[in-house]
Amino acid sequence: MTTSRTATLRIEGMTCASCVARVEKALKAVPGVADATVNLATEIARVAGDAPTAALIEAVEDAGYDATPATDEFAPGPEHGGPRLWEVVAGLVLAAPLVLLMLVPGAMLPAYVQLAIASVVQAGLGWRFYWHGFKALRAGAGNMDVLVALGTSAAYGLSLYLMVAHGGGHLYFEASASVIALVLLGKYMEARAKRETGAALRALARLRPDRAIRLDADGRETEVPADSLKPGDRIVVRAGARLPADGEIEDGASALDESLLTGESLPVQKQAGDPVVGGSVNGEGRLIVRVTVMGEGSFLGSVMRMVADAQAAKPPIQRLVDRIAAIFVPVVVAIAVITMAGWFIAGVPAETAIIHGVAVLVIACPCALGLATPAAIMVGTGLAAKHGILIRDPAALEEARRIDLVIFDKTGTLTEGKPRLVAMKALEGSEDAALAVAAALQGSSDHPLGLALRQAASDRGLALPAVAEGRNIAGRGVAGKVGETDYLLGSARAAGEAGIAEPEDDLAPGATESLLLAGNRLIARFAFEDSDRPGAAEAVVELAARKIDSAMLSGDRAAAARTIAARLNIADVTAEVLPGDKAAVIGEKRKAGHRVAMVGDGLNDAPALAAADLGIAMAGGVDVAMASAGITLMRPDPLLVPAALDLAAAVAAKIRSNLFWAFAYNVVGIPLAAFGLLSPVVAGVAMAASSVSVLGNALLLRRWHPARKA
Known part of the structure; x- marks a missing residue:
């Protein structure tokens, strides 16, 4: 009997946004699949439903790609996912004399030498484009490989025809060879950049130590695999070691470094009876810890899962990209055919018309479209986690930049919650x-x-x-x-x-x-x-500096709520509100025209967090509050609220700029190529540059750090 679940597959062979659309369509067609999302940057597919894994893999393979169960979604993809360095170097070395001699008047290699070099590049180094393109066409789809294979084959075939029929003349072997070499270079750089975009999540994964020291009932210490630990086990954590699991200190005291988990720069003092989280570093002294939670249920596991879920999900703007990608390759092929026909009708030689059509095929690459959104989300969510901010829902990125009112729950959010x-x-x-x-x-x-x-x-x-x-x-x-x-x-x-x-x-x-x-x-x-939480007053000032108003929502009596609000310079106070009525207050603010972010930490805040345009859950809150929020703050610091809004807006802006450049390459490049203003060589350079520039633009997010405007 099957049950509803989420299956995770690693997909190999995807090269562009068209591939993503094809794999998603194939997976969603499998009986029992409720939904499927595919991420080009991580090469991961996540499938919700009760379909057997074998059926999912078969569907992917029928679509022309390879799939395997992803046993560790957080591990980097295979290093051989893109072309190897030697292939890139070989392609550039072989194409160089063809291109360079073409630039020297009167200098030209003999036709048979050009044929030999181009054949090695076309059939040897270019085999991957034919193979992946063939599998895509067999599945009734088109992708980047189809465009490259068609374009370079046309240039190679035209040159071979001219060589045989006319004994030489101006040949175009340099176009076919250089395009393949440049695309290989671009894919190699793209593969390296894609691995960089997932560096933050893999850094979190490395916080899980492989080994642990278990304390047996007789007091003997035994080194065991960390994965073998169970709740109730007692472990020894020596100074300088990472905790392999969540637990509670039974004996000892120490200062624990939790910076890579919560963004808190200062070590946290812990003693017997205090909870500790896996992945933190024991700074001093020997601790005996009783394990309480392992795996995905642990703090580190939940953080990694939330980041991975955010990276796998798609913001609303990506839906438009997916619709465009689904028809991109057929449209480009049609434009290339029209270009060749148009130039031929205009009276130019057939070889010139073909070369212009080749340029259209080569420059029109949907790779950048497929990478624009997931690359920015991967870098942004990983960076956010490093600073103690978990972005659970990519839709929150779009909402964050529109927020003009932040409503804070009082107890535990603006105050310490320890009256x-x-x-x-x-x-x-x-x-x-x-x-x-x-x-x-x-x-x-x-x-x-x-x-x-x-x-x-x-x-x-x-x-x-x-x-x-x-x-x-x-x-x-x-x-x-x-x-x-x-x-x-x-x-x-x-x-x-x-x-x-x-x-x-x-x-x-x-x-x-x-x-x-x-x-x-x-x-x-x-x-x-109750004491004001450190940073609460400054957070209100920071929000005001960003032209964002602050308000307080509390179930406390009005006099108490207004006293605290006055200390924090919050004028808008709603007090004596029952838990069930908090969402109604949020609804009234939204009806008044505000884009509302709600910040809370308690069980009774969950409906309000869900009712707001953007829910922000404060660390220490209950799970249901965190599950209702688009953003979770991993430490109870109100200053993380403006920081989270800043970072979310920065990621959303990076997505928009990435999509702008991805579309701009094609909107500008395709007409230039169609009108004969771009050679296939220049088109190849532009195509390779499009993917690399989009990834490079996303990686610039890593320079972000919390800024204070007040």
């Missing part, structure tokens, strides 16, 4: 008794206010009473029975619904308050204060 009890007042009984009941109601809750109450009760050494029928009331608080009394600990809204008026005075100015009710009586009040 402390600063004041309390018992209206009935003693403060200690009220605090004990309030802390007991929170039970094992991980809500920040619950943690603060339990910490305060612990500091006073209070014994907590037993609670029966404990329950959470969404957006309002917690309730339960202590002895024979029903208690409710919650917000002013919860008290109001119980018929209790909100106190008119403040226990502490601007503090967050919780009220303890016994039945329908208010018996105690608790006031909490």
